[in-house]
Amino acid sequence: MKNILVVDDDSSMRNLLVDYLSQNAFGAKAVENSQQLTWQMAAQEADLVIVDLNLRQEDGLQIVRNLSTKSDIPIIIISGDRLDEADKVIGFELGASDYIAKPFSLMEFLARVKVAMREKPERKGSAPNKIFTFDNWRVNTRHRRLTDPSGETIKLTASEFNLLMAFLNAPRQILSREQLLLATRMYDQEIYDRSVDVLILRLRRKLEQSLSTPKYIRTERGAGYIFEADVVVENPRVRLQ
Numbered sequence: 001m002k003n004i005l006v007v008d009d010d011s012s013m014r015n016l017l018v019d020y021l022s023q024n025a026f027g028a029k030a031v032e033n034s035q036q037l038t039w040q041m042a043a044q045e046a047d048l049v050i051v052d053l054n055l056r057q058e059d060g061l062q063i064v065r066n067l068s069t070k071s072d073i074p075i076i077i078i079s080g081d082r083l084d085e086a087d088k089v090i091g092f093e094l095g096a097s098d099y100i101a102k103p104f105s106l107m108e109f110l111a112r113v114k115v116a117m118r119e120k121p122e123r124k125g126s127a128p129n130k131i132f133t134f135d136n137w138r139v140n141t142r143h144r145r146l147t148d149p150s151g152e153t154i155k156l157t158a159s160e161f162n163l164l165m166a167f168l169n170a171p172r173q174i175l176s177r178e179q180l181l182l183a184t185r186m187y188d189q190e191i192y193d194r195s196v197d198v199l200i201l202r203l204r205r206k207l208e209q210s211l212s213t214p215k216y217i218r219t220e221r222g223a224g225y226i227f228e229a230d231v232v233v234e235n236p237r238v239r240l241q
Contacts, residue, residue, distance in 0.1 A: 064095060065094045
């Protein structure tokens with residue numbers, strides 16, 4: 001059973017979401033603030049966190065920022081009044097998987113929860129393993145791990161990793177926003193063109209030395225993006241027992 005945590009200081013909304021998620025075979029619990037969230041996550045691992053931005057005592061975006069820097073757990077933002085494009089862009093940039101405006105139907109809410117949780121694939125022992133390298137960067141597909149030329153592991157969210165893999169599978173080819181939306185599995189959610197640009201910015205911050213003159217991810221105006229690097233793919237041999 002997948003465990004979902006709801007962060008909302010509105011008791012009626014907390015109870016509504018927890019009851020509905022529980023009815024649909026999820027383990028759901030709710031907390032009122034970041035302190036309770038920390039305690040609950042220490043007691044039980046979560047597979048998804050839902051954060052309401054409209055908290056009276058805290059900024060929900062700060063909770064999203066703290067979560068995304070510590071783990072790759074999918075995060076869904078819900079909001080009733082912070083619906084400007086700027087808030088959405090900031091939410092995605094901080095690591096949110098989705099942004100749902102109130103009021104919303106429970107059926108749509110459930111569909112978006114399922115999409116967000118599909119972003120983080122289940123690891124299987126038989127999963128194929130490939131090693132992608134470019135300029136001494138290294139990507140291990142089985143462990144979904146990126147290491148820089150010094151050997152340090154660079155943390156990526158599920159969507160960031162999927163975006164990087166789209167580029168590595170098609171180096172030096174122009175990829176449209178539509179292709180990247182499909183590759184990052186955001187197409188099942190509300191179509192939000194800026195989400196690709198925000199995701200590109202997040203990935204650039206982890207790969208590039210200079211955001212003003214990116215070396216790897218180049219913008220092709222009016223067409224999309226292109227990954228400018230020679231990519232080598234290895235298929236490590238599997239040891240037979």
